[in-house]
Amino acid sequence: MSEDVRGGRHRHRSGRVAQVPASADPAGRRHHQRQGPWDAEHAPRDGRLRLDLGSVQLPIPRGARLKAEPDPSGPLRAVHVLVPEGRLTVSAFAAPRTGGLWPELVEELAAQLQSEGATIRRDRGEWGRELVARNGDTVARVVGVEGPRWMLRGVGTGPVQHALKLHGLLREMIRGTVVARSSDPLPVRSLLPLEVPEDVPPEFADSLVESMPTKPRQITRPEGPVIPMMLPQRAGAGTSPGRT
Template sequence: MGLFGRRKRAEQEAYEAEPEYDEREGVDDVVPEFEGDLFEYAGPHDVADAPDDGLNRLDLGSIRLPVPDGAQLQVEMDQSKSVVAVHVVTPVGQLTVNAYAAPKSGGLWREVSTELAEQLRNDGATVRTTKGEWGLELLVALGDAHLRFVGVDGPRWMLRGVVAGPPEIADKSAHALYDLVRGTVVARGTQPMPVRTPLPLELPPAIAQHIQAQQQG
């Protein structure tokens, strides 16, 4: 799935009951509310500050995902066979998390979300904004497709998550996305990268071998 180009299909959910988010507000002032020890481990996390929380995470190189039990993985590749995205398919929707190089000053998600909303509207989608756990979120409806986009600015990286789920279980789809994003660990690396460059994804050997066998078969 491209972050800045046209998407092949839309995924999300429209929350008619949620208040519209004033895009003039600064998302840097948003402080999520957690109870007890959850605040200590609330993410996403930079690899330098990854918590010892006991979660089993799928190591994809630049990101490490806490894949829910029973979920299926769909790997998206480009023509050069490089991994573009790994989609986590669950009973409540398809979840996708990607990370990108970002400036030290942060603020990339605000810029990207504005462009993404404009692109989706040009495709005929209805796009609303709301304030969520990490600030600005996009709620998108395009035909029968419904999506929620969230973004998090980290240290020299930006994480974007999206869920595609049926509108009738929108709450469950959103919670699944939040859980995945909270538990994700980002390993940006120290190499210089142009801003917005997708952080490279690498499949674990067992998954890569399985896909190669399927392609050869």
């Protein structure tokens, strides 16, 4: 399987973004500053409809359905976007000011998935290093992009025969995503908080409400490679500063 890799509301925060030394180019940072994904301070006024989940504002493909994944303790782990070709998930995490989180995570994830029986391939995409994991007839592509004090991770999982289109949809969603990093310092690798707005657009409301739990519960594991929604914490990983 080959793949071509060339290819609302906005919440604004006060404060300035620290300058990154020219020698440091965390995963896709210089690229995303020109073409997305976007930090909330530089969000484009493009008129696109985005679902505002607090820390991320996602452009949802037409005709998609949404599914919430809660943590057993109650908070949301993720909101999955279900399309005919598979499942798309875009999440944001707290990252060091100087970046460098994605190269660590992509190798950790590769080792974990390989130990679970998946076949691993490393690719280069428009933001840099990507990971492709295949298990049977299901394939998952994982993309990472680092911004100012955040890292965005996108995952597209679905049948092999739909991978080309699904992963194109994943890249399109990542390009249009806006990340709203709070002013609070957070542990590095922690998921930026997600919340479901009261005014969910009608075309997505029914499917999202149906999936919201009435009590904490686990989500059934899908077939194929399983990408953990939460990142493993490492001793001494430090704290990601908020906006100053």
